[in-house]
Amino acid sequence: MTESWDTIADWYAELVRSGSALHDFSRDSLLGYLPELLRGQRVLDLGCGEGIIARAVAARGATVWxxxxxxxxxxxxxxxxxxxxxxxxxxVDDGCTLATVATASVEWVTAGLSLNNVPDLDAALAAVHRVxxxxxxxxxxxxxxxxxxxHATWAQAGDGTMRRVVGDYLTEGFWRSSNPNGxxxxxxxxxxxxTYITTLMRNGFKIAAVDEPTPDPRVVAAQPQRSxxxxxxxxxxxxx
Known part of the structure; x- marks a missing residue:
């Protein structure tokens, strides 16, 4: 069976709610760029999944969709x-159109590990710019x-450490992992x-910050090779 987000939704929700170090790290990294207090602010969480980020943002007082x-x-x-x-x-809505979201209706859009799933990044960013x-x-x-x-993998180096083996960086487009637990x-x-940078600029955005968060202790404990x-x-x- 070819998997989809609908077919893995039950597994994914259980993974996130049982405590996924990587998902918690991604959420907390994103939250670090939002104000601690968001009362009176309207936030759209694009590609919300089971709601891990939306709930955390709502807890800061925001009105969240x-x-x-x-x-x-x-x-x-x-x-x-x-x-x-x-x-x-x-x-339910398509991140490439945001048809259910009114123009100029939100102060913030969050997207945790979701824009890498939209098939048309230009369309998605144009829709975000609109709302x-x-x-x-x-x-x-x-x-x-x-x-x-x-298809990046891990391999053991001569000194016994695990190293990331990367290929196909220049090959853009849709791909599907063979990892049954991913x-x-x-x-x-x-x-x-x-591509991310030029598409952002093309759709009317200016970059305030770019970050490559260092794995926190939770991630390192769960997957030491990622340190x-x-x-x-x-x-x-x-x-x-």
């Missing part, structure tokens, strides 16, 4: 919200384009770092 193209993911997000209400609202108010900001993480390129078995869009490499890239961009 989470959207995801996977109906099953939205079911999980709504279920979590029902059991522990934060005020976040979740709905942000004139002073709005987009904060997002993606798997590091260099170290998480298609989210990217549902598919992923690989893009070069330069020397950033698993994600983070972008803080503003509407130009």
């Amino acid at each position: 989470g959207i995801d193209p996977s109906p099953r993911m939205i079911e999980h997000a709504r279920s979590a919200e029902k059991s522990q209400p934060t005020g976040a609202v979740f709905s 942000l108010n004139p002073r709005g900001a987009l904060i997002f993480t993606v798997p590091h384009p260099c170290f998480e390129a298609p 989210a990217r078995r549902a598919g992923n869009q690989h893009r070069k770092l330069s 020397g490499l950033p698993p994600f890239m983070l972008f803080d961009v503003r509407r130009a």
Whole structure:
């Protein structure tokens, strides 16, 4: 069976809620670029999945809408919200159009490990630009384009340490991981770092910050081989 985000949604929700070091690290890295207090602010969480980021942002006082193209993911997000209400609202929508979101209606857009799943980055960023108010900001993480390129693997070096083996960085487009325990078995869009930067600029964004967060102790404890490499890239961009 060819996997999709709907078919892996139950597994993914359980993975995140049982304590995934990488997902917690990605969430906390992104939250570090948002104000501690967001009361009165409106936030759209694009590609919200089961709601890990949307709930955390709502806890800071923001009005939060989470959207995801996977109906099953939205079911999980709504279920979590029902059991522990934060005020976040979740709905099915396409990140390339944001058809359910009004123009200039939010101050912030967050996208945690989701823009690497949209098939048309230009369309998604144009949609984000539309829904942000004139002073709005987009904060997002993606798997590091260099170290998480298609089919990257780990190999043991002569000194016994584990090293990342990377190939196909220049080959952009859709690919599917063969790892039965990885989210990217549902598919992923690989893009070069330069593609992210030029597409942001082309769609009316200016870059405020770029970060390559150092793996925290949770990540290192779970996957010691990652201690020397950033698993994600983070972008803080503003509407130009």
